[in-house]
Amino acid sequence: MGFEDLCNTGLGLGLGSQGMLEPPLKSDHQREKKPCLKFDHLFPPSSTSAATRTVTTARSLEPSLKLGLSDKAYQASRKIDVNKAYEESADVYGQSSPHSAVSSFSNASIKRERDLVSEEIEVERVSSRVSDEDDEGSARKKLRLTKEQSVLLEDSFKEHSTLNPKQKQALAKQLNLRPRQVEVWFQNRRARTKLKKTEVDCEFLKNCCEKLTGENRRLQKELQELKALKLSPPLYMQLPAATLTMCPSCERIGGTGISDNSSKSPFTMAPKPHFYNPFTHPSAAC
DNA sequence: CTTCAAGCTCAGGTTACCTCA
DNA sequence: GTTGAGGTAACCTGAGCTTGA
Known part of the structure; x- marks a missing residue:
């Protein structure tokens, strides 16, 4: 197998043809960022960094409280951000969504959180927003996207594997999800795509390796024969x-x-x- | 013009929940 | 009913970039 073969095989599969993977998007994305700032009003300044770091420390110190703290940590760290954004989005969407991630918090888990931390009011607010949609009473923290949501997200991902804030907002609105959820979904989706591509590449390289090993073995054998010929002149x-x-x-x-x-x-x-x-x-x- | 802090997004890794065999 | 594996939403962390002071 020649180098050309290597180049003409599945290695590039995910990259171009399917539009599933774009080249490292840093530069393109960064370029997109500039106009995106126009929509900054949609994302009020958050206090992510400091709060997140603080609570992260707490997490590492107290693993047993991970779940409660984790959720709370995120809520706390995004308190202003998420809730405000959510309120805004609620204004935009007109109602809270049955599929929202917030809805994935059960009353029970929120209660747990209340016991663990002091910011009850915020949780209460989340809880009250959520309660009417979480009637199943399941203690699920995770949201399960509906088929329609998944299809729409997939379609959108096929068009562009990254989103600018405007697209994110629009998609979130369309899906009745929070922008953060859309963002997370795209991040995870990119990771899955990359993983899949890596697996394909790995499989391909494995095959190449096997073929080359065989070829190498054959050549070694041939070399041995030639050496034998040279040592004992026929x-x-x-x-x-x-x-x-x-x-x-x-x-x-x-x-x-x-x-x-x-x-x-x-x-x-x-x-x-x-x-x-x-x-x-x-x-x-x- | 340079520096710095703040904010944002991303990739990569991890956690925790859910489903299913 | 229990269990382990796999899928995946959510999260954490560090890095790079942009912007404004």
Whole structure:
């Protein structure tokens, strides 16, 4: 298998043809960022960094409280951000969504959180927003996207694997999800795509490796044979020159391994060692 | 013009929940 | 009913970039 083969195979599959993967989007995306700032009013300044770091420390210190703290941490860290955004989005959407991530918090888990932390009011607010949609009473934290939502997200992902804030907002509105959820979905989707591509690449390289190993084995064997030939000059080498036979296909004298023009230029090499041994390979082609 | 802090998004990794065999 | 594996939403972290002071 040649290099060309390598280049013409599945390695590029996910990249172009399906539009599922775009080249590292950093630059493109960053370019997109600029106009996106026009929509900053949709995303009020958050206090993510500081709060998140603080609570993260708490998490690492108290693993047993991970769940409660984790959710709370995010709520706390995004308190202003999420809730405000949510309120705004609620204004935009007109109502809270049955599929929203907030709805995935059960009353029970929120109660747990209340016991663990002091910011009850915020949780209460979330809870009250959520309660009417979470009637199943399941303690699920995770949202399960509906088929329609998944299809729409997939379609959107096929069009562009990253979203600018405007697109995110629009999609979130369309899906009755929070922009954050859309963002997370796209992040996870990109990760899945990359993982899948890596698996495909890995499989492909494995096959290549197997083929090359086989080829290598074959060449090693051939080399051994040639070395054996060299160490023990075959009978025909000891014969008078007159008895040397001519290779029928290329009309070179067999047994010497020296091509015609090698005498002119000692540095030119034949693409492949050219041996013709009428004894071991009576019908060998060159 | 340079520096710096703040904010945003992303990739990569992890966690935790859910489903299903 | 229990369990383990796989899928995936949500989260954490560090890095890079932009913007405004």
